Amino acid sequence: MVQLRLGSCFCLALTCYEVIVVSLANGQPATPASLVAPSDLRIVKKDFGVILSWDSNITEEMEIYSVKYILKYKFDRTKEVIERVSEKKKMIRLNLHSGFHAKVKTQLFLKETDDIIKESQWAEFTYRAPPVYIQNLSCIIYNLFNLNCSWDIKTEAPEDAQYFFSFWHSSTEFQCQLYLTNAKLKNIGCHMKEVYFNPAYPIKLNITVRELYNSSKYHSYYKKFQPQRLEKLNPPINVSVSLESRSVKVNWKPPPTIGSAKRNCFIYQVKITDLEPTDVSEEEYVHPVYDPTKQYIFQVRARKTECVRNKIWSEWTEPIVINEDLSGALPVAHARTEAPGHTDAEHPPCQEEVAVAVWKLATPESYHSVGHQLGVGKATVGAVVMEVVHALNTMLLQRVIQVRDLEAAITGFTAMGFANCFRALNGTHIPIRTLDHSRGRYINCRSYHSMVLQAMVDSQGCFQNVYVG
Structure with missing residues (x-):
């Protein structure tokens, strides 16, 4: 059985509509006769974008349904964004875009279900923002407390404009400490140091373009970042290499970070000599040694992946080299386990001899201590240091x-x-x-x-x- 109930009349744009609400015998409401598209689309400017709002044109008889809105908007040369919202407004962040085209429509649902009863036609709106004179804005946090940002200036930018950088973080405003300039002395980057970044708060960037001959005329551009997404980690620390059953085992620890330091937050890559890097989720990697006479060079780098979306890899660690006798490892060069037999001062010393000499010259340690750590005798250390110094004086001094x-x-x-x-x-x-x-x-x-x-x-x-x- 179907029951009919006459609803009230309403007018829109001088046209009157009569809504007939239909109830089925089981008490479920039936489809309304008409649903008018949203109207009066408008914007209110905010620091980081605009708030787009609209009138829904929902009548009292339609309030028995759940109401949602499908919003689509697109910036120039970007993909269209599609969202379903419950409120009659949406904050749209402009970033460095000069406007957008949006359209919205209304959908009615049976309450507590996802069944669409009715949807309206699209209502469209185009917003043109003031011109944008910068592009390719990028920022990076490194060494935990340093921030670098850079941007390019568009060719249509005013000749007398200058670019000023600042940002808000943890309720504090920071002005640029050091600007980077181009050949025309325009600011195209900013360096900040000794800034404590709280991962719980976003970084709100502000770049103001001010015309120098008319200081009252300016444009401000805003962009918001999460600190963890900008962070470039330092390389992994405490890297060590050991030999186990004809295989090489590499261990390391994750670098310090401004965000979560849980083990599952990090992903690593291990690079071995000329091989393609290998992805590793743990803090160790075992590489089987198939050719005992081969030299292996190990490096490790890190980035965050699970706790935050971050695509920035750290730099590689310093190379750790295992030479042909596989007797141990040393950064950059591995010291010999036997006294070097090379004594020809007319030729430059080999990597192992340089490692011994640099270690001795760079530290206050004795010949005995250096020899003990690098696996050579103290007499060999003394001879190698003299040989390297003689080679430097003979071959390089006159060139410098x-x-x-x-x-x-x-x-x-x-x-x-x-x-x-x-x-x-x-x-x-x-x-x-x-x-x-x-x-x-x-x-x-x-x-x-x-x-x-x-x-x-x-x-x-x-x-x-x-x-x-």
Whole structure:
């Protein structure tokens, strides 16, 4: 049995509709006769985007149903976003987009079910934001407390505009500490150091483009990140290599991180000589040794995967080399277990001899202590150190520093008040932008990316040697 009940009339755009609500004999409501599309789509600007809202045009007779809205919106040159929302509004983050096209429709459901009873036509809306003058914004957190951000300036940007960077985090506003500039002295990046990042709070970036000859005219762009998604981990720590039953076992520990440090948060890759990296979820890897005469070079890197979506790999650890006798491991070079027989000073020393010499020259340890740690006798250590130093003096010294008249050089500096000096040396750090895969190679003692410019002059101020690297 079907029961009919006449509903009330309502008007929209001078057209009256009569809604007839139909009830079945079992008490379930039947399909309403009509459902008008949402209307009066509008936006309210917010710092990080806009709030798009609309009127639903739902009548009292329709309130017996569950009401939801299908929202679709698309920025230029991006995929369309589709969402089902319960409220008559949606926050849309613009990021660096200059507007969007949206459309929304209403759906009616039987309560406590997912059965669609009726849906309306689409209502459409286009929003054009102020022009966006920057693109390719990217940020990275490294060494736990440092943040680097960079951006490109579009060709249509005003010539007299300058770009200013700041961000909010944990209820604190941070202004840029060091800007990176291009050839036109426009700010294209910012370096921040000694900032404590709380993983529970987002980083809210703000880049303001201000026209210098009209300070009242400016545009601000906003973007929000979770710190963990920007973090580039340091390489794994405490890496060790051991030999077990004709196989090589590599162990390590995860690096410190600003987020969760649970074991399942990390994924690792192990690279062995020229082989493709192997994905590893544990903190160890066992590699079978099929060729006992082969040299193996091991490196490990890490990133987060389970606790947070992060695609940034750390740098590789320093190479650990197992040489042909498989007797042990040492970073960069492995020391011999027997006294080296190479004594020809006309040829450069081999890697093992360099490792022994560098260890002794870089530490206050005795010959006996160095020899004990590297598996050689103390007499061998002494001989190797002298051999390496002699080779450096003989083969490299004249390529680096040349003094044609040492006495004249010293006299010139003595007259200036600097006794026993023949050259003046100084350097500076030039901030640079780096590629993602090589950022760790350019971190200086001041915790930002740079190239070193070093210059040497004589007492007349003439350059004698210049080095960049």
